[in-house]
Amino acid sequence: MEFRDVVRQRRMVRRFSGEPVDPETVDRLLDHAVRAPSAGFTQGWSFLVLTTDEERDRFWAAATPPDSARDLSTWLAGMRTAPVLIVALTSKTAYVGRYAEPDKGWTDRDEARWPVPYWHVDAGMASLLMLQTAVDEGLGACFFGVDGGRVAAFRDAFDVPQEWSPTGVVAVGHPEAGGAKGSPARRRRKPMDDVVHRGAW
Template identity: 45%
Template sequence: MQFADCVRTRRMVRAFRRDPIQPELVERVVDLASRAPSAGKTQGWHFLVLRDHQTKKFWEITLPEEKRSSFRWSRLLDAPLIGLVFANPSAYLERYSEPDKANTKLGDDVALWPTPYWTVDASFATMQLLLAAHDVGLGALFFGVFNGETQLRAEYKVPERLQLIGAVAMGWPMPETSADRGASAARARRKPIEIIHEGSF
């Protein structure tokens, strides 16, 4: 697939078949995601891959049975893989304490960073993950984890130092219906002329 086509046709997918994804395909997609840029080439991201009973447990924690009757996207729960995206701020402190970066003093404390680049970088990698998944024919959806983070950390033994960015559901997409689309899909896409500011605002 040409890059422009991949970007223009990628969508957030909310309906999946239950068929598993081959491990080598997951590795290929993550390899492409890992080529995202990062500050100091720190690469301070982690993807926790959940399958089978682990995905079932994920939904039990984040979307309990009593809330599912009002959940619009029931076929989202059929996704065979959930990837939890994490950023590691301490990796940036370590990297920026190395000789070629030490003069920045950014290795001293996360509070010294004007922008949390661990979050930026993990987001870059996640975007590449979404594009890579689409390129090989998979569907994917990024979504926030607003409930149950403490339980998830305990269940999957997540180190305290890692910051949860969000989750990616991934699998073979089902044909999309209007009910599968989010309400935001109807919003018009901004044109370049609305985004570009030449020289000043």
């Protein structure tokens, strides 16, 4: 598939068929993910791959809030059909430590030196490569976050060390025909003139 087609066809898929995903395809998603750029080539990411019924059920039990201001039942019913969940995690410690090395020289390890948390930026870039690879493989995927109040339960459920924080989750599978529409069905894409500023704002 042409790259421009991958970009234009990428959508957040929220309901999947029962067809399994080839393990070799999952490996390709991960191989592409680790090709993402990372600040200082820190590569401070890790990926928790959940493919069995038990693993996915454990994830949803740990990550689902007991109540929500918004009704999540339809979203959850669709997302729970994904046969593969890949949790993208990142380590702030890895980045702060990397930039305290001699070629970077921030020996004080002061987090305030970072204008934005690039550990999450880099994990997000890796996640986007997985989303694009899914399209290239003829699959659907959706990126979503772990509720802040459920991170501790998620860590406990999968023995994730405290150093590692989930940036988000990539759900992957074969899209179900006529699956749920997301926000793009309710909102127009902004015109380029509204978002691109050339030379000055």
